[in-house]
Amino acid sequence: MAKAQENLGEVRPWPVVDWRQILVASDPAAAVTQQRLRTLRGRAVLSEGIQRSVSSNGRLVGKVSLFCELNIEAVVLARRGLAAVASSYRSAASLIERALSAQLDRQEVHAADLLGPAAQSSPVVLEMLRTLSSECASVRAKLPGIPGEETATGILTLQEESWVQFTPSEHLHLQQLLPIEMALGVGLSVGDPAVLTREVLSNGTVLLRMRPGLLFSTGSALA
Incomplete structure (x- = not known):
């Protein structure tokens, strides 16, 4: 996997x-429930998101909800008391x-394709994701970050029994073994681009969050 890391292009969140990712960022110790989501919405802590029905063979089989990733910062900052x-x-x-939402309709x-494997193979969806990522990066550049937080992008390079290693492209001090459940919980496995955030609270408690990474390289970094 060393070669994969060497060829890895730019990775963004x-x-x-x-x-579920939003609720974990808001309070990692609390249960992940729809009621908590409704509470955050009711308090105007996060956006409304996008809801769509999912059908198969003309029949309704469920619903999918997705949110702009900037909601992660919104709920963490709200938890830290930085409401403005x-x-x-x-x-x-x-x-x-x-x-x-309008673009999806057009x-x-x-x-659901924006969250699933289809994003890796569809040029239309991949371009949509890259545009969204650039818009989010532009917002971050204009707003204050979260105090005591570091974020690194990299790749999952090694699995040892119940552990997986996150190898960052920068901030090498964030390289570490992590419980494999942390990766599986966000749909990641060895070889995937990933984003690791380390948040240090005022009492010294360290919180780690892992998220899928979006590869901006056109090379074969994961070969």
């Missing part, structure tokens, strides 16, 4: 997330989601 900055992230996420792209 996956620009859309599901509601959190509101700025939430507002930016809402604007991006409204534009994305291009007849299924919302």
Whole structure:
């Protein structure tokens, strides 16, 4: 896997997330429930997101909800008591989601494809994700970050029994073995681009969050 790391191009955070990732960022110790999601929405802590029905053979089989990734910052900042900055992230996420919702309708792209494997093989969806990522990066450049937080992009390079190694392209001090459940919980496995965030609270507690990474390279970095 060393070769994969050497050839890895630019990696950015996956620009859309599901509601479970938002709840874990908001409070890692609390249960992941729809009720908590409704509470955060009711408090205007996060955006409304995009909801779409999922059908198969003409029959409704479920629903999918996705959110702009800036909601991660919004809920973490709200948890840290930085309501004004959190509101700025939430507002930016809402604007991006409204534009994305209209684009999904125009291009007849299924919302679920932005979260699933189809994003890796569909040029239309991949370009949509890269555009979204650039928009999110532009927002981040204009707003304050989260105090005591570091984020590194890299790749999952090694699996040892119940552990997986995150190897960053920068911030090498963030290289570490992590429980494999952390990767599997966000749909990742060895060889995948990933984003690891290390948040240090005022009491010294360290929180780690892993997210899928979006590869901006056109090379065969994962070969």
